[in-house]
Amino acid sequence: MQTRTVELAVGLFVVAGLAALAMLALKVGNMPMLGSDQYYAVSADFGNVGSLKDKAPVMLAGVKIGQVGHIGLNRNTFEAEVTLDIQKKYNNLPTDTSAAILTQGLLGEQFVSLEPGGSQRYLKNGDKIRITQSAIMLDKIISQLLYSKAGH
Amino acid sequence: MDQDWRIVSRIRHIGRRVLDGVARLGRAVVFLVRLVPGFSVMATRASLVVQQIYMTGVLTLVIVLVSGAFVGMILALQGYNTLVRYDAQSSLGLLVALSLVRELGPVLTALLFAGRAGSAMTAEIGLMKATEQLAGMEMMAVDPLKRVVAPRFLAGWVAVPLLAAIFSAVGILAAYVVAVSDLGLDGGVFWAQMQSGVSFTNDILGGVIKSVVFGLVIGWIAVFEGYDARPTSEGVSRATTRTVVTSSLAVLGLDFIMTAFMLRGL
Structure with missing residues (x-):
């Protein structure tokens, strides 16, 4: 007993x-092991990724549909190569979808925002997003503003 | 002349203490190596290990549950108080989860375990030695290392990682309750921020590795101090104190070393 x-x-x-x-x-x-086959990878080249980090959210219309997989530098073009892991259930993104790096709030985390295009063909695993918009560097804008003011 | 001799004896005293320390460390290592064949007790008499998991793990559960809940609630209140100044209270879930999973869960569990179960292990084995029960077993051709020491060591090793996981989970749940009901945060944001910021391989697995190491070290120190204790009531009491002090310091020191390696991405 x-x-x-x-x-x-x-x-x-x-x-x-x-x-x-x-x-x-x-x-x-x-846990990455369970979810790895639920994503497909799409890459995008940006002129500047700002402070984008691995695992940052990928959003479409404000809804999280995936995350940043890997950020690297393309040796030939000197552009940043970003891999986006997008959930398999959103496999109908048009090929002319555009990607932009935006900021949540004024000083928040940066994320990748997708804007779907009108093409009839869909992005597949390994495809590249052609239309991109780099991160907005706040300090660059401020210095531009200051220079333009000084010019007057 | 007399003065010179006093200095020499002082220096000799320091040397003797260092040599004693080195010898103890050597005995502890030899003891651990001799203990390894005793691990076969897991296969031959698993009930002994189960009994010890009950004594060390299950009976430590209450203190771990209560401490985990309170630490989680305190972290929620303190973290909120700081984060709200930067309008970043949505990151509270992330702050609480990272603090608990990486550091506080494994370390506080190890310290509680050393005080609650490690001291009991040392006292029990020390008293068995003082009352010559261990010698009696040897007379009956029963290996006390296998029959008494190995089950306790293994039980501690199994119990600490499980207790640490329970500590972290309870702490996060308690922080969630405080954050949502008392501080008025959104529950969905609490979990979402946590999931986007906590990495399984780096943070959670790192915490588990830490608690496995702590379990090994505390079990080792506790059974060695008991086995090495002078067989008198004073010797046992000293050994028990030494277990708590040494294992607490060892846990904190090892935590620093492991954290340094983990944060550099080794």
């Missing part, structure tokens, strides 16, 4: 510990 209660308590303890671990993995952090 005594050993049975002990075994039951230990069993419950181990189950609770594993459940807590599962909750941390699934609810708190996005």
